[in-house]
Amino acid sequence: MANYIDGFVFPIPRIHLTEYKGLAEKVADIWKEYGALAYFEYVGEDLKLEGTRSFIELVDLKEGEVIIFGWVIFPSKEVRDKANKQVPTDSRMAELVAPLSDPHRLIFDAERMVYGGFQLLVQSNTSEVG
Numbered sequence: 001m002a003n004y005i006d007g008f009v010f011p012i013p014r015i016h017l018t019e020y021k022g023l024a025e026k027v028a029d030i031w032k033e034y035g036a037l038a039y040f041e042y043v044g045e046d047l048k049l050e051g052t053r054s055f056i057e058l059v060d061l062k063e064g065e066v067i068i069f070g071w072v073i074f075p076s077k078e079v080r081d082k083a084n085k086q087v088p089t090d091s092r093m094a095e096l097v098a099p100l101s102d103p104h105r106l107i108f109d110a111e112r113m114v115y116g117g118f119q120l121l122v123q124s125n126t127s128e129v130g
Contacts, residue, residue: 002120003037004077006084009055010113011065017043020068020107023096030092031072034083041070059112080117 012020028039044067048054055067074080087093097108 004074004080005071005118007071008115009069011059011061011067012107014064014066016107026096030090034086035079036072036074038073041068
């Protein structure tokens with residue numbers, strides 16, 4: 001059976017990037033405890049390609065913000081569905097996200113997040129030559 005992934009894109013203020021990185025590392029560990037095989041988050045750098053709609057437009061990027069692009073790999077949709085029910089109720093998650101709800105230091109605005117679950121269509125791995 002092929003893996004299943006949850007993908008997400010959202011903006012955060014650049015000034016909170018270091019703080020967010022620490023939070024994301026803890027969140028990654030929690031997701032893995034609930035069945036995720038791997039957890040990735042990247043910061044946008046080269047976000048424009050002529051003739052396409054950019055992530056900048058998608059999340060309505062504001063001055064001083066950066067875009068986070070990430071995905072979580074699960075062994076199956078069933079494991080992902082179970083984790084998506086369990087992780088939000090984990091007490092550690094509540095502790096981690098509580099400071100984010102302060103409107104004066106909003107790091108993460110869920111209304112500007114783009115999210116979805118995806119099943120495998122094509123997989124092509126690079127193998128080492130030599």
